[in-house]
Amino acid sequence: MLETDCLLKPAEAADYLGLTLATIYTKASRRQLPTVKVGRSLRFRRADLDKLIKAGLRPALRPLADAVDGPGDEQ
Helix, strand or coil, X not given: CCHHHCEEXXXXXXXXXXXXXXXXXXXXXXXXXCCEEECXXXXXXXXXXXXXXXXXXXXXXXXXXXXHHCCCCCC
């Protein structure tokens, strides 16, 4: 099995996403998370979760160096 095809159990998916197990089950039942059924077991493909994370990224309003220096910090 390839790393991108890795199936996670709900508790593993919760740890991976930093969510509670209850939130994982709620989002799965509302079809807010892509799932795979293996028999009666619920699984999550790591690649699908990675895509979900990537889709949720928002670009920075300004580069990090500007944010650290801040306005008015010129010497």
